[in-house]
Amino acid sequence: MPSRTPLQVSESRAAELVAAVLDRRRRSGDPDLVRASDDVLGVVRHVAGHRRVAAAVLHEDTLDALELLEYARVRLPALPGAYDALEYELLSRRRDAQVSLADVAARLGVTRQAVDLRLRRGRAASNGLARSELADRAHETIRQEAARWRRDRALAVRTVIVVFGRHVDELRGDGHLVDLVEILLAPDDDRRPPAVTDPVTEQDLVLLRRVLAAARASTVFGALDGDSRIRAATEQGDRLIREYDVLTADVERFRRR
Structure with missing residues (x-):
């Protein structure tokens, strides 16, 4: 510089x-x-x-x-x-x-x-990046692409969330996991719960990531049948999170160490 x-x-x-x-x-x-x-x-x-x-x-x-x-x-x-x-x-x-x-x-x-x-x-x-024009431009490009992804993939992400909500009883043996699912399902404020077509927010993805990680670590989840809707939703959620991580990974090289 x-x-x-x-x-x-x-x-x-x-x-x-x-x-x-x-x-x-x-x-x-x-x-x-x-x-x-x-x-x-x-x-x-x-x-x-x-x-x-x-x-x-x-x-x-x-x-x-x-x-x-x-x-x-x-x-x-x-x-x-x-x-x-x-x-x-x-x-x-x-x-x-x-x-x-x-x-x-x-x-x-x-x-x-x-x-x-x-x-x-x-x-x-x-934004926690190196102090450079290149970092800012990369961040802005990725921010726009991430926003587009959250809009375009909203139905897929929210479908995963809905499945967790509808089948949460399968997880009742793990109180921590159930609590995380309930937090994931709660609206951000006093407005109506989000519709499946509403854009996904960064916070939605953070919470979903926590639910998926907790599910993978749960003995209750591990005991679910192979055809469980929760198990299928977890696998789909993992794929979606990996998609998003690949999309946003490039900005990480500009992070200050």
Whole structure:
């Protein structure tokens, strides 16, 4: 990854930016202003974390905070990851502040492409990946493919879940496994239970994976007849989970170790 050259921000300019942010927050009636400190990083963190002000205020504050981060990179040495995380938090929420990539580029004296690269690298890191554009693009591609798989294979996955629900009595000798099945069958909230045609969620697959693993380890499951519907559903569930794992495996090579 090419190294970045921070914008040179003088101490007097940093003081002006801090004063400007705090003044705008006072005039806009920021209800969280009492929590703000008047040092550079305190102001940046306040802008990133407290956003109950008008979009016009957020717009100016976000740009000022990004410039203050450039000052901090030079004058207040710290682990680069700490400043990178703050920068990503500001960039990732720029739409709330009506801040475009071009606005950021103009303020920091870089190209729009450079800002986009910072955003992509920050997003990759926030997803537990290596801080790189390649990792972000791979993650986004796989995320879209995984969402498509969960939609297209919803009927097959939910059919497995339904079989476990209808034949759970076969597992009554294993209280832990029955509890997991009941959790798998429960809706995420107070809405109706999901229909077999509803897209499958990541949480559905996590829970199904736990049920399948518990079933394989259960002596009650092991004693089921060869033609048991539960046994057939488990085998089908295993095949589906393997499909999904193959689809999403490529992103693992970008995981930070």
